[in-house]
Structure formats: C-alpha cells, structure tokens
Amino acid sequence: MQKLTLKKIAKELDVSISTVSKALRDSHEISKDTRDKIKAFAKLYNYKPNNIALSLKNRKTKTLGVIIPEIVHHFFTTVISGIEKVANERGYNVIIGLSNESFTKEVINMEMLANGSIDGFILSVSKETQLLKDYHHLTETIDQGMPIVMFDRAIKEIGCDKVIVDDVEGARKAVNKLVSLGCKNIGIITTKDYVSVGKLRTTGYLTALTESNLPLNENFILKLNDELNEEAHMDLLEQEIQLLLKNNPEIDGIFAVNEIYALSAMKEALKLGKSIPKDIKVIGFTDGVLSKYATPGLTSVSQHGKQIGEKAADLLIDRLENDHVEPPFQTVVIETELIERASTSEI
Numbered sequence: 001m002q003k004l005t006l007k008k009i010a011k012e013l014d015v016s017i018s019t020v021s022k023a024l025r026d027s028h029e030i031s032k033d034t035r036d037k038i039k040a041f042a043k044l045y046n047y048k049p050n051n052i053a054l055s056l057k058n059r060k061t062k063t064l065g066v067i068i069p070e071i072v073h074h075f076f077t078t079v080i081s082g083i084e085k086v087a088n089e090r091g092y093n094v095i096i097g098l099s100n101e102s103f104t105k106e107v108i109n110m111e112m113l114a115n116g117s118i119d120g121f122i123l124s125v126s127k128e129t130q131l132l133k134d135y136h137h138l139t140e141t142i143d144q145g146m147p148i149v150m151f152d153r154a155i156k157e158i159g160c161d162k163v164i165v166d167d168v169e170g171a172r173k174a175v176n177k178l179v180s181l182g183c184k185n186i187g188i189i190t191t192k193d194y195v196s197v198g199k200l201r202t203t204g205y206l207t208a209l210t211e212s213n214l215p216l217n218e219n220f221i222l223k224l225n226d227e228l229n230e231e232a233h234m235d236l237l238e239q240e241i242q243l244l245l246k247n248n249p250e251i252d253g254i255f256a257v258n259e260i261y262a263l264s265a266m267k268e269a270l271k272l273g274k275s276i277p278k279d280i281k282v283i284g285f286t287d288g289v290l291s292k293y294a295t296p297g298l299t300s301v302s303q304h305g306k307q308i309g310e311k312a313a314d315l316l317i318d319r320l321e322n323d324h325v326e327p328p329f330q331t332v333v334i335e336t337e338l339i340e341r342a343s344t345s346e347i
Helices: 006-013 016-025 032-044 074-089 104-113 127-132 136-143 169-180 196-211 231-247 258-269 291-293 306-319
Strands: 063-068 093-098 118-122 148-150 159-163 186-191 221-224 253-256 281-285 299-302 329-335 337-338
Touching: 006 016, 006 032, 006 104, 006 136, 016 032, 032 196, 063 074, 063 104, 063 127, 074 093, 074 306, 093 104, 093 253, 104 118, 104 127, 104 136, 136 337, 148 329, 159 169, 159 196, 159 306, 169 186, 169 253, 169 281, 169 299, 169 337, 186 196, 186 231, 186 258, 221 231, 253 258, 258 281, 258 291
Parallel strands: 063 093, 063 118, 118 148, 148 159, 159 329, 186 221, 186 253, 253 281, 281 299
Antiparallel strands: 299 337
C-alpha cells in the first residue's frame, strides 16, 4: 500500500476523514466499534501522521492560518483586512505567514502553523511554487483532514475551496476600454507564463484584440521576469519598458497586468516626451493606493480584495464548524470593476 493518509484510511473503510481523525484521537463522538476498527487498520499499516497531521486535531485553536506571497502589495493587505473582519465577527483569530514568493518558505510556514497553531489555511501560493509545480505540501495538508481555501493564485489541480477574480474578463474589459477610446496599437506588459494570473490576464488581452479585429503584434508584448518587480531590480524593469516604447513608437495604449508595471510604463512614456492620455493611454490591474495618487491618476481594474478575504474566511470557517473537509468544493468568482481615472480620459 502507498503511504497512508487519513484520506486513504477513510476511503478503505468507507467513512469520512473527520471520522478517522476523531477515532484516532479516541473521540467518544465515534462509536467504540468504529474507533477500534480504524485504530486497528492504522496500526496494521503502521500509519504515522506527518508534521502537518500532528495537529489533527488535539484541540480546536479557533485560529486561521493565512499565507501570502508578499506584504507590501496593496491587494494582499486588503484581502487580509477582509479575512480579519469575518474572523473577528465569528470568534476566530488570524495568524499570517509570509512566503516572500519562495516555495521553501511556503512549506516551512505551513508546517510550522499546522503543528498545533491553527485549524485551517487561507493562502495564495508563491510564484516559485507555481514555477516548480510542486504541490505536495498542499495535498498532504488536505489529505490529513485540514481544510484549505485558496485565493487569487489558485491551483486548478488542488481539490479545495477557491476564491478568485475573473482575470481573463477583467483584462478583456480593460483592453476593450482602450479600443473604445480609439487605441489601435495596444501593448501589454505582463509576466512570464508560469505566473497564473499574468497568463490569464494576457489571455484576456489577446481575446479583446481578436474581438476588435486588431492585429496581434508580438513586438507589443513584453513578458518580464518577475524578480524585476523587486525594488533592487526596478532600474532593469524600467529599462525593459523604455525599450518597448522606444522600439514601438506607434503604441498608443498600454495594458499592464499589475500596478507597478503600469506606473513604470507611465513614467517611461513621460520621459520619452509622450503625453498621457493624449499620446498613450494606460490601464493597470489591481487598484492600489499608488493608482489613485499617481500623476495622472491610473485607470485600474479593481479586484475587490476585501470582498475576496471576507468570502475566503467564511468558506473556511463554515468547513471548520461543520467538521466537513470532503468535496464538493466551491470556486467563488468575484467580479472585477474598472475604475476610470485620468490615464484614459478622453481628450
């Protein structure tokens, strides 16, 4: 038999994961016959819980673990505020772990928090996890009976509740706005394809061009290595964007998949003597504080981060309070909204 998990024991004995979990910790909610049968089966196959499973569940902590990729990003801070609001209203605490876009840190954070500190996870996976496509820490957590809710960067292959925005539709709406304002040569500043949201937003851009019968010019697509988003690499990021605009002076509209890319595009366009929005119109994704106070103000796709956090917390707490970790799972899609500012105003 393969490595035994609570999920496999439950399947073999035709009971729920929570029944197995309770039986192994000798809960009197489960009949003695069922407890004895489950314990005997676990002993026969030498079942040993992993670090994550050790917390299942000697006690309810009434605490949610939240793992986010970065703390400086306005979107993630708004999600946390939504999680905190619902958790506090429902009598739960929140512990936040930071992966800093590192797969290893994500795994360590999960193991550390799951070891008796929390009852379940809300997380957005790191970019390195997406690049490596290694999800063992997620599947093991779920298989051992601890619920997970993923938000924003959700992994299709992982069976759990998810709260996402329609990245494709949000991007499509943004590019269609540029088209409606008369832009004919629309560029995109995006990430390498392994970053799921960047890939989806690029799909929305391509869809809008097709729908508007605008030709696709590969020279207008700038895919940046994501480390260029870090402060130490901002000069390189700006050089890449400047080259895009210098080499393609006909570009009259830019859609950028995040706020930093959009603001950098505006900065470089102004350096090249272009007027915004007269010569070039710019739209970014994620409506952060910087978008509002930029000069000119940046038109942005709002993801409604607080609403995402509130929904994710409700989904997780509902699972915990119903002691239910099996399918069916929900994928909740939060609608985006285009917040129009001066970077696209009609002349």
